[in-house]
Amino acid sequence: MDTMEGLHRSQYCAEVSEADNGKEVVLCGWVERRRDHGGLIFIDLRDRTGIVQVVASPDYETVSFKKAEQVRTEYVLVVRGVVRMRDTDTVNPKMKTGTIEIRCEELRILNSSKTPPFYIEDNIDVDEKIRLKYRYLDLRRPEMQNNLIMRHKVKHAMRTFLNEHGFIDIETPELCKSTPEGARDYLVPSRVNDGKFYALPQSPQIFKQLLMISGMDRYYQIARCFRDEDLRADRQPEFTQLDMEMSFMNQEDILLLVEQMVHYIFKETLGHDVALPIHRMTWDYAMENYGSDKPDIRFDMKFTDITDLVRDTEFKVFRSVVDNGGQVKAINVKGYAGIPRRELDGLVEYVNAYGAKGLAWICFMEDGTLKSQVKKFLGEETLQAIGEKCGSQTGDLVLMIADKPAVVAASLGELRKEMGRRTNSIDENKFAFTWVVDFPMFEYSEEEKRYVAMHHPFTAIRDEDLDKLETDPGHVYAKAYDLVLNGVELGGGSLRIYQQDIQQRVFKAIGLTPEEADQKFGFLLRAFEFGAPPHGGLAFGLDRMIMLMLKRKSIRDVIAFPKTQNAIDPMSEAPSEVTKKQLHELHIQLEEDLVKK
Incomplete structure (x- = not known):
């Protein structure tokens, strides 16, 4: 050659x-x-x-x-x-x-080159496993190279904006102490400390709070994070996030600064003007109207609570749900009354997958009549009242779910998105941002039979809710906020607890004894004794943001060398077995070897 x-x-x-x-x-x-x-x-x-x-x-x-x-x-x-x-x-x-x-x-x-296993061109119809196995060839394709170039441009825009606004880029450790609150840690055995393990960081959360205590009042980092969890199209075992923390700023200051940054990034990389200020809604409003804390507001189709209209009907299904503290909610699908019965039956199966036991429907036909499988139970007058409350007109379809509030939210929320797709109500070229604020501080875990932090246990609590911390944790709200784009969480954050006594109370509320709290977070609690400033911040999922900006369906399309949904790299064949010598040096013995003995 x-x-x-x-x-x-x-x-x-x-x-x-x-x-x-x-x-x-x-x-x-x-x-x-x-x-x-x-x-x-x-x-x-x-x-x-x-x-x-x-x-x-x-x-x-x-x-x-x-x-x-x-x-x-x-x-x-x-x-x-x-x-x-x-x-x-x-x-x-x-x-x-x-x-x-x-x-x-x-x-x-x-x-020279062998004949590639697929064409090096855009819009190829090739199994993703083949693309990932030969990722170096897949990355030669123009669309994939453009994705990585866009990733570079977004990171550059982030750095430029933050550098110009007084932020300092600081690296935090990737070998950390394991604090198993939330997703599972990736553990790293220590060769020189027999029987002890590091954990790869799920986020730099504690370190960035310590940086605020150290006086580095505006920090950022484009950080690698790791979570050993089940994967979906928008999840990876290792991912990248823009991590930020600020001292002496209230929630309003932080949201406005982040909005300016988002506007700058989209303008610099896509030439798109994000309308400011970004729309805001409370967590309660989002759940009440969309059944999700990451609502897609590119289309309407909000929920309507019809519980009061069916509370006293003879329809036992609805009445039993209401009598047991449940609710009945509906969505109005414009111009879809002519839906075939087979498609309606398919929708019943669709909501079953999200926990709903059934789906009731009303078709307001073009000839003025109405059709419903529950007409004989509810009567035409009640069905008309439901339609009126839902804002239905001739030609519309009303879909109703009755169940526990959490089931209604999950199933009707997913049904809303599905009907938005089927009716072509979603503008795929639109960027629809919203802030979701005032999250509950805790959520009850049926698995653990205790309250756990909805975001994390370092989140500050609304002043008016501090008195409920010990007596009514289910109604305590946090100074927390998420930025949502097109129904996907871009990032989230909060103001942080910076007083040791409040932090101890929160640990107690999630079931940690003082000894457990000290064992897991003692170094943070001790730092609070030395003048911690008010502070807060947030983190953006970089992979997810670029996926949305480029209108891709999976974050694997915007990551150079991603893993599959089974956390496997088909190209390098990671994870792989290691030698017995390596295991011996790490003081690890596999279960299968113990069985052989």
Whole structure:
């Protein structure tokens, strides 16, 4: 194979333009395609910026022409040549460099290539496992390279904004103390400390609070975080977040600063103006009207509570739910009364998956009649009253679920999103932001039979709710906030507890004894004794944000080397077994080896 000795790349392929006409250039890249027209060979040379056409001919240079005859797809080349204008009838308006070409004076083959397992082009129909196994080839495709370039631009915009607003980039440890409150930790055995383990950070939360106590009053970090949890399209075992913390700022100050940052990022990277101020709603309002603390507000279709209308009916299903503290809520689907019965039956199965035991419906037909499988139980008058309360008109469909509030919220919330998709009510080109504020401080865990922190136990409590901490924790609200985009949580944060006595009370509320609290968080509690300032912050999921900005369906499309939903890397085959020597050095013995003994 040839080398690059004596040649130095002058520019990237798609940077060559009409302004370079007549100039000599040196370009490097991969062969997109090769076309042999007898006395002329055309090579589309590709790098991360795009494609340029190279023309080889024995009339220009014989040795390079013979090498061009050997070239195949994905060979790596360096080409020296002269830029010239294409003939008018050969101009390619679909290419950025479609008006020029490179007359090849010298061609060197730096490396050959096997035939790739899939085409190196956009919009390929290839199983994701194959793409991940050959990720280095997948990343050659223009759309994937553009995703990573966008990721770079977003991080650059974040850093620029925060640097200009007095923030300091500080790294925090990745080998930390395990504090199993929330998702599972990834544990790292310590070779030099027999029987002890580090944990990879789920977030830099405690360290950034300690930085506030240290006086570094505006901190940020683009941090790697790790959670050993079940995966979905928007989750990875290792992920990246923009982490921020600020001292001497109230909630309003923080929200306004973050809004300005979001506006700056979207403007700099997409040219999109985010409308400010960003819409806000309380957690209670979000759950009451959307059944979710991350509502998609690109379309309406809010919930309507019809419990009072059906409380005294003869319909036993509704009455028993209401009598047992449940509720009945509905959504109005505009113009969908003509839904086939088979599709209605499918919707019943759909909500079953989210815990609902059934689904009632009313079709307000175009001829003025109404259809409902519960008409004989509720009567037409009640059905009309339900339609009126839901704002229904002729041609609309009302869907109703009766159950415990949590089940209604989950199932009707998912049904709302599904009907938004089926009715094409969702504007896929829209960026709809909202803040969700005033989260409950605690939620009750049926599994653990105790209250756990909804965000984390360092979240500050609303002043008016402090008296309820010991007596009524289920009605204590936090100074917490999430930023939601198109029904996906972009990031969340809160003001923090900075007084030791309040922090101890919160630990007690989630069932931690003073001894357990000291064992897990003693270093933080001790730091509170030395003048902790009021502080707060938040973290943005960088992978998730870029996924939404690029309108991708999975964060795996915006991460260079992601894991599968089983937390496996098909390319490097991680995780893998390790040698017995390594295990011995770490003082670890596998269960299967113990059984053999």
